[in-house]
Amino acid sequence: MLLYTVFVIALAAESMTAALAAGRRNMDWFGVCVLGSVTALGGGTTRDVLLGHYPLVWVEQPALLLVTTAAALFTIAVARVMEKLRMIFLLLDAVGLVVFTIVGCNVAMEMGQPVLIVIVAGMITGCVGGVLRDILCNDVPLLFSGELYATVSAITACIYFFGQQWGLPAELVMIVAMVIGFTLRTLAIVFKIEMPRFVYVPVRGDQSSKR
Amino acid sequence: MLLYTVFVIALAAESMTAALAAGRRNMDWFGVCVLGSVTALGGGTTRDVLLGHYPLVWVEQPALLLVTTAAALFTIAVARVMEKLRMIFLLLDAVGLVVFTIVGCNVAMEMGQPVLIVIVAGMITGCVGGVLRDILCNDVPLLFSGELYATVSAITACIYFFGQQWGLPAELVMIVAMVIGFTLRTLAIVFKIEMPRFVYVPVRGDQSSKR
Amino acid sequence: MLLYTVFVIALAAESMTAALAAGRRNMDWFGVCVLGSVTALGGGTTRDVLLGHYPLVWVEQPALLLVTTAAALFTIAVARVMEKLRMIFLLLDAVGLVVFTIVGCNVAMEMGQPVLIVIVAGMITGCVGGVLRDILCNDVPLLFSGELYATVSAITACIYFFGQQWGLPAELVMIVAMVIGFTLRTLAIVFKIEMPRFVYVPVRGDQSSKR
Numbered sequence: 069m070l071l072y073t074v075f076v077i078a079l080a081a082e083s084m085t086a087a088l089a090a091g092r093r094n095m096d097w098f099g100v101c102v103l104g105s106v107t108a109l110g111g112g113t114t115r116d117v118l119l120g121h122y123p124l125v126w127v128e129q130p131a132l133l134l135v136t137t138a139a140a141l142f143t144i145a146v147a148r149v150m151e152k153l154r155m156i157f158l159l160l161d162a163v164g165l166v167v168f169t170i171v172g173c174n175v176a177m178e179m180g181q182p183v184l185i186v187i188v189a190g191m192i193t194g195c196v197g198g199v200l201r202d203i204l205c206n207d208v209p210l211l212f213s214g215e216l217y218a219t220v221s222a223i224t225a226c227i228y229f230f231g232q233q234w235g236l237p238a239e240l241v242m243i244v245a246m247v248i249g250f251t252l253r254t255l256a257i258v259f260k261i262e263m264p265r266f267v268y269v270p271v272r273g274d275q276s277s278k279r
Numbered sequence: 280m281l282l283y284t285v286f287v288i289a290l291a292a293e294s295m296t297a298a299l300a301a302g303r304r305n306m307d308w309f310g311v312c313v314l315g316s317v318t319a320l321g322g323g324t325t326r327d328v329l330l331g332h333y334p335l336v337w338v339e340q341p342a343l344l345l346v347t348t349a350a351a352l353f354t355i356a357v358a359r360v361m362e363k364l365r366m367i368f369l370l371l372d373a374v375g376l377v378v379f380t381i382v383g384c385n386v387a388m389e390m391g392q393p394v395l396i397v398i399v400a401g402m403i404t405g406c407v408g409g410v411l412r413d414i415l416c417n418d419v420p421l422l423f424s425g426e427l428y429a430t431v432s433a434i435t436a437c438i439y440f441f442g443q444q445w446g447l448p449a450e451l452v453m454i455v456a457m458v459i460g461f462t463l464r465t466l467a468i469v470f471k472i473e474m475p476r477f478v479y480v481p482v483r484g485d486q487s488s489k490r
Numbered sequence: 491m492l493l494y495t496v497f498v499i500a501l502a503a504e505s506m507t508a509a510l511a512a513g514r515r516n517m518d519w520f521g522v523c524v525l526g527s528v529t530a531l532g533g534g535t536t537r538d539v540l541l542g543h544y545p546l547v548w549v550e551q552p553a554l555l556l557v558t559t560a561a562a563l564f565t566i567a568v569a570r571v572m573e574k575l576r577m578i579f580l581l582l583d584a585v586g587l588v589v590f591t592i593v594g595c596n597v598a599m600e601m602g603q604p605v606l607i608v609i610v611a612g613m614i615t616g617c618v619g620g621v622l623r624d625i626l627c628n629d630v631p632l633l634f635s636g637e638l639y640a641t642v643s644a645i646t647a648c649i650y651f652f653g654q655q656w657g658l659p660a661e662l663v664m665i666v667a668m669v670i671g672f673t674l675r676t677l678a679i680v681f682k683i684e685m686p687r688f689v690y691v692p693v694r695g696d697q698s699s700k701r
Contacts (some may be wrong), residue, residue, distance in 0.1 A: 087688070088690060088692075090634070090688060091688040091689060091690025092690055092691070092692065093630060093634075094635075094687050094688070094689050095634040095635065095687065095688060096634060096635065096636040096637075096684070096685035096686065096687045096688070097685055097686055097687070097688060098633075098634065098640045098641060098685055099631075099633065099634025099635070100634075100688050102633075102634065102640075103634070113540065117328055117539055117540070118324065118328070118335060118338070119333075119334075119338065120331075120333035120334065120335075120542075122541075122542035123541075123542065124540060124542075127540070127541065127603070127607055130604055130606035130607050130610075133606060133610065134606075143688075144688045147688075147690050151692065181338070182341055184341035184344060184345075185338055185341050188341075188344065199415075203414060203415070203625060204621075204625070204630070204631060204634075205630065206417065206628065206629065206630045207417065208304060208415070208416065208417045209310075209415060211309075211310065211313075212301070212304075212306040212307060212309065212310025212313065212314070212415075213305075213306065213307065213310070214307040215307075218309045218313075219309060262307070263307035263308055263309055264307065264308055265305050265306065265307045265308070266298070266301060266302040266305070266306060266307070266308060266311050266354075266355045266358075267302060267305050268299060268302025268303055268358050269303070270299075270303065270362065328539055329535065329539070329546060329549070330544075330545075330546075330549065331542075331544035331545065331546075392549070393552055395552035395555060395556070396549055396552050399552075399555065410626075414625060414626070417628065418628065419515060419517075419626070419627065419628045420521075420626060422520075422521065422524075423512070423515075423517040423518060423520065423521025423524065423525070423626075424516075424517065424518065424521070425518040426518075429520045429524075430520060473518070474518035474519055474520055475518065475519055476516050476517065476518045476519070477509070477512060477513040477516070477517060477518070477519060477522045477565075477566045477569075478513060478516050479510060479513025479514055479569050480514070481510075481514065481573065
């Protein structure tokens with residue numbers, strides 16, 4: 069099935085961009101493979117653990133671990149070339165975002181979850197991998213820093229869910245949701261569209277105000 | 280039921296204080312909602328995942344996600360006012376601590392867990408949300424920094440468990456446990472009572488001593 | 491059984507070295523206990539949550555929590571002495587690595603998982619505790635920084651799995667795998683054998699290249 073092929077390509081692409089992040093932190097080859105695999109598969113894993121949906125995708129299909137590990141190791145060889153293809157990887161990341169979102173919605177819908185959980189499951193699948201990558205790299209998650217990323221995932225999930233609710237054919241709705249999501253994300257990259265930020269400077273910047 | 284009402288109010292209060300933490304890090308509006316929701320619901324989620332207690336609270340009652348998200352967004356509008364109400368939010372956080380602890384104990388007791396797991400389940404429910412908030416904010420968890428917080432949760436859980444073991448009526452024990460826990464936490468805030476710290480300075484401060 | 495005795499000793503040793511890490515960050519006594527317990531039990535917990543293997547080890551045997559907590563508290567008293575025994579603790583950590591790996595493989599094999607998942611389960615059990623410790627301490631995981639650690643876990647798991655596949659007696663295979671794994675890890679410590687690192691310096695060091 070087409071969705072599955074794109075899903076595997078997106079897994080490899082996510083693993084490769086995460087491997088670059090590992091390289092920027094001088095991680096060893098093992099760390100590169102772990103960071104790539106966690107980033108690529110972490111969203112789906114988090115979704116399945118939260119929904120109690122066992123076995124996890126990569127436990128059922130361990131070959132996916134080989135895909136993400138191979139992609140991460142391959143990155144070590146081709147890092148310099150990837151730099152020139154940066155726009156292509158940003159677009160592949162956008163493809164991953166919408167594909168993972170739709171895969172996540174599918175899992176929740178098959179479990180008969182209500183609309184809010186379907187959308188959240190799609191967003192978790194699309195976005196959490198990058199959050200785990202940033203935690204392992206000891207960064208504040210990029211996801212919260214203004215980029216139009218999670219919002220794209222939410223919109224894709226809404227179109228996909230409500231399109232099917234309105235009786236449209238599932239395949240058509242999937243393609244429409246993916247195209248709109250991908251276009252939105254591409255526009256956000258090109259025109260640097262950002263979410264508004266909440267900038268709060270406490271009057272007293274003391275430690276005790278942390279809680 | 281009274282406990283449930285207080286539980287929802289505490290969820291909103293935890294989400295609001297976490298939203299302020301997000302604002303101090305200039306997160307975008309989406310990040311504010313995620314940080315608020317993860318902080319408010321993360322303790323119960325961690326408990327349920329560790330105990331294998333599915334479905335999770337917010338998957339069963341997705342409306343709770345709306346409460347935490349709305350509370351976080353509302354914070355953006357009223358941040359300046361909240362600063363003046365800081366003591367009230369500290370007290371609401373104390374209410375949340377004891378209520379979440381008791382809710383967590385209830386879940387473990389209904390599963391027939393032994394005493395140690397009941398107390399740990401209560402503490403996880405009361406305390407882990409703040410740990411997740413600090414990890415996402417890239418801080419060392421405030422929970423480990425000396426405040427009398429987890430200890431209050433442990434004491435509350437012990438009173439609640441052993442009170443019922445001794446045959447006292449559940450409702451009375453719950454109220455007593457909550458009042459004692461809340462009082463302890465308030466005293467700890469007012470008198471800045473702290474846990475002793477373990478200060479260890481290695482003779483050789485080398486990298487290799489990390490492991 | 492011998493494996494179980496060594497397992498409990500290793501739990502205590504892992505908890506004690508993590509407690510030292512907590513002391514270097516001036517955590518309070520509660521934080522010391524949590525960091526010790528999470529480091530010692532976190533690998534097995536992560537494995538069980540990912541495999542959907544309930545109840546977790548420490549939920550079934552809450553006494554293990556007492557072991558890790560007592561070991562962590564004990565560390566506060568004997569930190570100065572431990573420094574002189576540093577080599578012993580490094581060796582106990584190596585024992586823990588191979589024992590946890592084999593325990594993890596056993597769990598996955600009893601569930602009938604395929605080879606790749608058995609090896610990954612062993613590695614998760616052996617290595618993830620330290621990653622959780624580093625995340626809670628707000629460090630980039632030491633595991634990814636070049637030490638021959640996860641590789642030792644992988645080799646131990648492979649010997650253990652394939653030895654049994656080849657029809658050798660389980661106990662013999664276990665002892666051989668443990669001895670080889672322990673020897674490899676000790677050699678890596680003594681001769682400072684390291685994994686190669688992936689050092690990637692982006693041509694443009696801008697923020698936008700993060701994704």
